[in-house]
Amino acid sequence: MSSEESDTGWNYSAKGTTGQKVIVAILLIFPMLIFGITPLYNKDKPTLLGLPFFYWFETIWLVVSAVFYVIAALMLNRMEGGDSQ
Amino acid sequence: MNNYIILSVFVALFLVFVALGFGSSRFRRGDMSDLGEWALAGRKLGGYLAWFLVGADLYTAYTFIAIPELVYEKGAVYFYAVPYVGMTFGIAMITMPRLWRMAKGKNYVTAIDMVQDKFNSKTLAILLAFTGIVAELPYIALQIYGMQAVLTVMIGHLTTTDANIVTEIALIVSFIVLAAFTFTSGLRGATITAVMKDAIIFASVIVIIVVVPMRIGGFAVAFTDAKTLATGTSTLAGLYLNGFISLTIMSALALYLYPHAINGVFSTNSTKRLRLSTALLPIYGVGLALLALFGILIYAVPSALGDVAKYGAVTVVPSLIYAEFPDWFVGFAFLGIFIGGLVPASIMAISQANLLTRNVVKVARPNMNSKTEARLSKWFSVMFKFIALAFIFAISATYSLELQLVGGIIILQTLPAIFIGMYTKRLNKYAVGVGWAAGMITGVYMILDANFFIAHLPSLQTTFFKFATPFSFIYIGLIALLVNLLIAIVGSLVMGGTKEASVKTTKA
Numbered sequence: 001m002s003s004e005e006s007d008t009g010w011n012y013s014a015k016g017t018t019g020q021k022v023i024v025a026i027l028l029i030f031p032m033l034i035f036g037i038t039p040l041y042n043k044d045k046p047t048l049l050g051l052p053f054f055y056w057f058e059t060i061w062l063v064v065s066a067v068f069y070v071i072a073a074l075m076l077n078r079m080e081g082g083d084s085q
Numbered sequence: 086m087n088n089y090i091i092l093s094v095f096v097a098l099f100l101v102f103v104a105l106g107f108g109s110s111r112f113r114r115g116d117m118s119d120l121g122e123w124a125l126a127g128r129k130l131g132g133y134l135a136w137f138l139v140g141a142d143l144y145t146a147y148t149f150i151a152i153p154e155l156v157y158e159k160g161a162v163y164f165y166a167v168p169y170v171g172m173t174f175g176i177a178m179i180t181m182p183r184l185w186r187m188a189k190g191k192n193y194v195t196a197i198d199m200v201q202d203k204f205n206s207k208t209l210a211i212l213l214a215f216t217g218i219v220a221e222l223p224y225i226a227l228q229i230y231g232m233q234a235v236l237t238v239m240i241g242h243l244t245t246t247d248a249n250i251v252t253e254i255a256l257i258v259s260f261i262v263l264a265a266f267t268f269t270s271g272l273r274g275a276t277i278t279a280v281m282k283d284a285i286i287f288a289s290v291i292v293i294i295v296v297v298p299m300r301i302g303g304f305a306v307a308f309t310d311a312k313t314l315a316t317g318t319s320t321l322a323g324l325y326l327n328g329f330i331s332l333t334i335m336s337a338l339a340l341y342l343y344p345h346a347i348n349g350v351f352s353t354n355s356t357k358r359l360r361l362s363t364a365l366l367p368i369y370g371v372g373l374a375l376l377a378l379f380g381i382l383i384y385a386v387p388s389a390l391g392d393v394a395k396y397g398a399v400t401v402v403p404s405l406i407y408a409e410f411p412d413w414f415v416g417f418a419f420l421g422i423f424i425g426g427l428v429p430a431s432i433m434a435i436s437q438a439n440l441l442t443r444n445v446v447k448v449a450r451p452n453m454n455s456k457t458e459a460r461l462s463k464w465f466s467v468m469f470k471f472i473a474l475a476f477i478f479a480i481s482a483t484y485s486l487e488l489q490l491v492g493g494i495i496i497l498q499t500l501p502a503i504f505i506g507m508y509t510k511r512l513n514k515y516a517v518g519v520g521w522a523a524g525m526i527t528g529v530y531m532i533l534d535a536n537f538f539i540a541h542l543p544s545l546q547t548t549f550f551k552f553a554t555p556f557s558f559i560y561i562g563l564i565a566l567l568v569n570l571l572i573a574i575v576g577s578l579v580m581g582g583t584k585e586a587s588v589k590t591t592k593a
Contacts, residue, residue: 032175032337035168038330044319050298050305051378052319058167059374062367065171069178069364076182077357 016079024079027072031065087412088243094416095239095423098285099259102278102424106266109277120459123271124194124439125352130276135353136362137283138276138432140369142346144286145429146231147224148373149422151486153401156380157393160314162325162558163486164377165332170370172337177363180504181341182356187507195436196347197444200502204514204583207448212521213499214444217344218437218469220496223488224343225433225473228426230399230485232256233477235423237396238403259427260474264467267431271463272352275431282428285421287372289406293418294375297409301385310384318381328549328558332490335562339493342503344436345429379405399485430470438465490548491532494562498524501573514583516576524569531561 016024034040041057048056121128130138148166155163187199197217201210236252244251266274298304311318316325340346353359383389383405392404406418442462447453453461502517531550549558 028175028178032172035171036330036334038168038321038326038333042321042326047305050303050308052308054161054320055164055374055378058164058171059371062167062171062370062374065175066365066367069174069367070361072178073360073364076178076360080357 015081016075020075020079024072024075027068027075031061031068034061035065086242086407086415088239090412091239091416091419092243094413095420098417098420099423102281102420103262103266105281106263106270106274106278109270109273119455120194120439120442120462121192121455123459124435124462125272125348128189128352128354130352130354133362134276134280135349135358136365137279138272138352139346139349139362140279140283140366142340142343142349142429142432144283144369144372144425146228146234146422146426147486147489148376149286149402149425150231150234150399151227151484151489152373152377153380154398155484155486156377157383157401158314158380158398158484160311160316160318161321162316162328162332163380164374165329165336166377167370167374168333169336169340170373171367172333173340174363174366176337177341177346177350177366178360180507181350181363182360184347184503184507185350185353185356185359188351194351194439194443195344196342196499196503197440200506201444203506203510204502204512204517206514206518206583209502209514209518209521210444211448212518213502214440216495216499216521216525217440220492221344221433221437221469222473222476223492224345225430225469226476227485227488228430228433229256229474229477230426230488232259232423232426234396234399235403235419238392238400238407239419241396242407257474259423260470263427263431264470267435267466267470268463272348272432272435275428275435276352278424278431279428282421282424285417286425289414289418289421290372290375292414293379293406293409297382297386297405300409301382304378304382307382307385311381312384324555324557327556328560331560331563335497335560335566336493338500338504338566339497339562342496342499343433343492344440345433348432348436348439376402430473431466434466434469434473435462437469438462441465484546487545487548490560490562491545494528494532494548494560494565495525497562497566498528498569500566501570505573509582511577511582512573513577513580516580517573519576520569520571520573523572524565527568528561528565531564535561 042054044052044054046053152163152166184196184199187193191198191202193199197210197214200213201207233252233256236255237248240251240255241248301307308319316322316328321329350359353362379402383393383401386405386408389404389408392407393400396404403419403422407415410418439462442458442465446461447458498521501512501520506512506517532548535547535549535551536545548561550561550564552559
């Protein structure tokens with residue numbers, strides 16, 4: 001493979017140690033997994049501000065997911081190297 | 086209420102919107118006769134704007150109109166939209182930076198450009214391009230339903246005699262305006278107006294979600310007033326768990342297969358910004374969750390329920406706003422919802438036009454230059470807007486959300502070629518093609534079977550298949566995708582990968 005081809009991204013693979021890759025994978029998969037296991041949050045109590053658990057948990061989990069994703073993004077961006085933007 | 090104040094605020098803000106739309110062609114100016122400039126804003130969007138643009142695909146009539154409508158009518162299962170949004174950006178973080186990199190090197194405008202190179206098959210590319218174009222149509226139609234819902238409430242309170250005609254004329258006029266500024270400003274117009282739209286929406290949603298529960302005495306009151314909804318009120322009822330999980334996962338997989346979402350991805354200026362803005366997008370979903378809750382809140386507001394009875398469940402959010410707020414705020418929020426349908430419709434039509442130009446017309450006329458491509462795409466985008474407008478006069482849907490869910494079933498059939506094709510050369514193009522066909526046939530047949538075969542007056546009512554217990558309420562998209570994947574994978578194992586699939590065969 002010529003360097004020109006790898007520049008096009010067809011053969012790109014992330015740099016970084018196996019440990020870093022495992023952490024990133026967990027950061028990305030864990031929030032999705034919780035959302036996917038609906039029986040975990042398909043309950044009424046405890047309520048928050050009058051909202052059943054089912055509704056408020058999912059809403060708050062959105063924010064938690066964003067935190068997980070942002071950490072993963074920052075790690076991946078650092079692993080990618082290059083300019084800081 | 087003074088309905089003329091509502092109308093004046095609405096019209097004044099709409100004029101600001103139009104001015105922004107036309108003026109934005111000068112933003113980070115580029116040669117608008119070039120397709121990459123017109124359709125991808127020159128691939129120059131930084132993190133914030135990309136966030137708004139991709140967010141614009143999320144805060145659409147789907148959010149303001151379709152989801153609240155069904156939470157109101159049917160209950161908990163339609164809160165699936167919240168985990169869907171949480172999940173879809175995780176999937177995007179894994180897949181999209183890679184697709185962006187593949188696209189950047191080769192100046193791809195659509196994901197199908199990649200498929201065409203990867204499988205070295207123009208036929209497969211054309212099939213998938215049409216799949217994308219068709220899948221966007223009901224999605225655009227949903228946007229128009231949303232705009233119509235706002236106009237219905239606003240105009241319905243002004244005049245009772247000619248309300249329908251006035252609404253239709255207003256809708257057509259707005260579409261002509263939209264087509265004109267999409268034509269001149271392309272994706273820049275959509276992005277800049279998306280910022281205005283989301284600023285209005287954010288402000289409205291926060292005000293509403295603070296004020297209304299306080300006024301009615303808390304969410305608990307609304308949940309009590311809502312009594313028993315078909316799919317569950319405070320939690321999911323019985324087997325609707327199937328519906329919830331299948332809708333969540335399939336919608337999460339589908340979003341970034343839609344041409345308009347990929348269009349947004351390609352317009353960003355680096356993988357790092359793309360990654361970071363994608364990671365933050367679940368925050369947008371909080372607004373979606375709050376809007377979905379309006380479907381429950383409205384049960385505690387009797388005057389809003391009166392409007393919903395008169396104008397239909399599709400007006401849950403506008404009716405609630407009309408009932409609870411001062412005139413100027415109603416006009417402000419209504420405009421937010423209205424352009425919340427217009428802006429996504431513009432982005433979707435641009436992406437359809439790109440598919441038709443790049444992956445269909447260009448196959449027949451490979452020597453077309455970028456200027457010709459841009460000119461064609463501009464006209465196609467106008468054409469698709471009016472096809473979608475005609476679509477809503479032709480197809481009757483009981484619930485507007487079902488239109489989007491039909492689009493989902495269709496677009497999911499491009500998953501093997503795009504999401505798996507991105508990573509491997511082992512897929513066989515014939516296997517992928519046959520899998521696509523089988524998935525489409527399964528999906529369409531099941532939609533017909535679940536809705537139209539027995540019904541006297543055809544109307545789209547559901548996208549759950551009528552399996553018996555314990556498989557009730559499974560989203561048809563899941564079944565069609567499984568059929569497709571099975572054939573694509575088994576077929577590829579038997580026949581082997583597409584040998585010609587190599588980057589060397591194409592020139593950038």
